[in-house]
Amino acid sequence: MSRSASDMSETDIAIVGLAAHLPGADGVEAYWDNLRQGIESIRHYAHHELINAGEAPHLIERPDYVPAAAPLDNFETFDADFFGLSPKEAAIMDPQHRQFLEVAWEALENAGHPPSKTTGPIGVYAGCGMGSYFYFNICSNRDLVDDVGMFLLRHTGNDKDFLATRVSHIFDMTGPSVNVQTACSTSLVATHYATQALLNDDCDMAIAGGVTIELPQHRGYLYKEGEVLSPDGHCHAFDHRAQGTVFGSGAGAVVLRRLSDAVRDGDHIYAVIKGSAINNDGAAKAGYLAPSVDGQAEAIAEAHLMSGVTADTIDYVECHGTGTYLGDPIEVAALTQAFEETADEAGFCRIGSVKTNIGHLDTAAGVASLIKTSLSLYHKQIPPSLGYEKPNPAIDFENSPFRVNDTLSDWISHKGPRRAGVNSLGVGGTNAHVVLEEAPERAASEPSDWPFQMLLLSARSKAALDGNAANLAAYLRTNPDKDMADVAWTLKEGRHAFERRRVVVAETNEEAAETLLEGDPRKIFTHTALDRPDTVFMFPGGGAQY
Structure with missing residues (x-):
């Protein structure tokens, strides 16, 4: 059952933009394709690959060495000029900060709300992983430290404190800019705080997310029994084989708006946040690093209460799901305890974990789960949770509301509109839970009065402009049914206008794609806009004014 816009609550928050750079996926579309196909992006390396990556030969030969990782391809590439940075500034900047700049911009473009065309303050809530780059690559360069100084090296893009504020400064965004650090739950906690800021009118739009890049890349790890890492390089x-996960690298961001604002402006909505909650386990658990049933259960139940929904209306939960022998049973026990407060059925809700696809992304884990679940609601399909053969004997699935979704499934609503939960836990006990609902049905666009449309492209360089043209042509060909008027509107109103410009006029998607690829100057107008054009007043006449 789909929901209508009339059903929305004043506390509903719309997810209107998504962006992700994840293992095996350079964007959201590739990520969704991998999830649907059940592709595992954890890599297993041959001996020569590990040697080429700089791994110590004596480690590779150890019986407890696991040659697996979930790396982020091309993490070192960065268009410094696009963000107004010098080559030296970019080289000094932690790749985590660079990646988050990129996904933040991509999420805003995906939302169709570039800061230069958005009224009202935009907030940023985000966190990043350990600053390995700063310690191992920057501080070890004595000449650089002496030349630049530790103060500038730390403040120009390496310390965790400056992740969110760097985004706000470069994009000229004046809403709250807050760094969030709660270990593995960081990016879902950031999402919680971003929704609260929107509800409190601290901002009118917010970016939430996180990034972690494990350095060095393309190396394995040593397995130690009882710890979180997997002995076979799979999650x-x-x-029943659950013994841990594999750590990976990635970045993700979502753009949030109040649902009423998003519906009014005709935004593309992926999912709706009905409510969220965070808490901490406190001391009522085996140790500081251990999870707690009661703490998790209280956060989940609180999220249900804040959402105004009962557990029996939730069809799916994207779990923290690290694949540890004790952690998974504790998480399912906590979910069961929370669900049983408002549901008494068994086996109606499916669960899964994206860590089986891309590994554990630490501070970016929560936003990767949130994006996966938002895409699942949008496409009305639930991707398979991988590596599942038969249940962990310590999990009582028979007497719980849950079953593992181990195959691609069409999302059939259990009761009412499609709903899901996203669960994220942090070492140290900070738990976060978000309740999502499918987006309201969107009214069809009014037909255009014009038989043709004008498509506007812009970029900072000719190469980027050519790349944008090729990307648009590919999009139009793979989406022949997309309304050209909607595409033209988004390109004009939902994109920042850079100095390099290109204009194409066409009647159909195929005609536009063909014209863009041909590049015929008789059909395409390419020019460079002046930053500050002079104004000239011209007075026609025969000279009588003199």
């Missing part, structure tokens, strides 16, 4: 969440 078997909820499975």
Whole structure:
């Protein structure tokens, strides 16, 4: 059952933009394609690959060495000029900060709300992983330290304190700019705070997310029994073979608006946040690093209460799901405890974990789960949770509301509109839970009065402009049914206007794609706009004014 815009609550928050750079996926579309196909992006390396990556030969030969990782391809590439940075500034900047700049911009473009065309303050809530680049690459360069100084090296893009504020400064955004650090739950906690800021009118739009880049890349790890890392380089969440996960690298961001504002402006909505909650386990658990059933259950139940929904209306939960033998049973026990407060059915809700696809992304784990679940609601399909054979014997699935979704499934609503939960836990006990609902049905666009449309492209360089043209042509060909008027509107109103410009006029998607690819100057107008054009007043006449 789909929901209508008339059903929305004043506390509903719309997810209107998504961006992700994740293992095996350079964008949201590739990520969704991998999820649907059940592709595992954790890599297993041959001996020569590890040697080429700089791994110590004596480690590779150890029986407890696991040659697996979930790296982020091309993490070192960065268009410094696009963000107004010098080559030296970019080289000094932690790749985590660079990646988050990129996904933040991509999420805003995906939302169709560039800061230069958005009224009202835009907030940023985000966190990043450990600053390995700063310690191992910057501080070890004595000449650089002496030349630049530790103060500038730390403040120009390496310390965690400056992740969110760097985005706000470069994009000229004046809403709250807050760094969030709660270990593995960081980016979902950031999402919680971003929604609160919107509800409190601290901002009118917000970016939430996180980034972690494990350095060095393309190397394995040493397995130690009882710890979180997997002995076979796979994550078997909820499975009888569950013994841990694999750490990986990635970045993700979502753009949030109040649902009423998003519906009014005709935004593309992926999912709706009905409510969220965070808490901490406190001391009522085995140790500082251990999870707690009661703490998790209280956060989940609180999120249900804040959402105004009962657990029996939730069809799916994207779990933290690290695939540890004790962690998974504790998480399912906590979910069961929370669900049983308002539901008494068994086996109606499916669960899964994206860590089986891309590994554990630490501070970016929560936003990767949130994006996966938002895409699932949008496409009305639930991707398979991988590495599942038979249940972990310590999990009582028979007497719980849950079953593992181990195959691609069409999302059939259990009761009412499609709803899901996203669960994220942090070492140290900070738990976060978000309740999502499918987006309201969107009214069809009014037909255009014009038989043709004018498509506007812009970029900072000719190469980037050519790349944008090729990307648009590919999009139009793979989406022949997209309304050209909607595409033209988004390109004009939902994009920042850079100095390099290109204009194409066409009647159909195929005609536009063909014209863009041909590049015929008789059909395409390419020019460079002046930053500050002079104004000239011209007075026609025969000279009588003199």
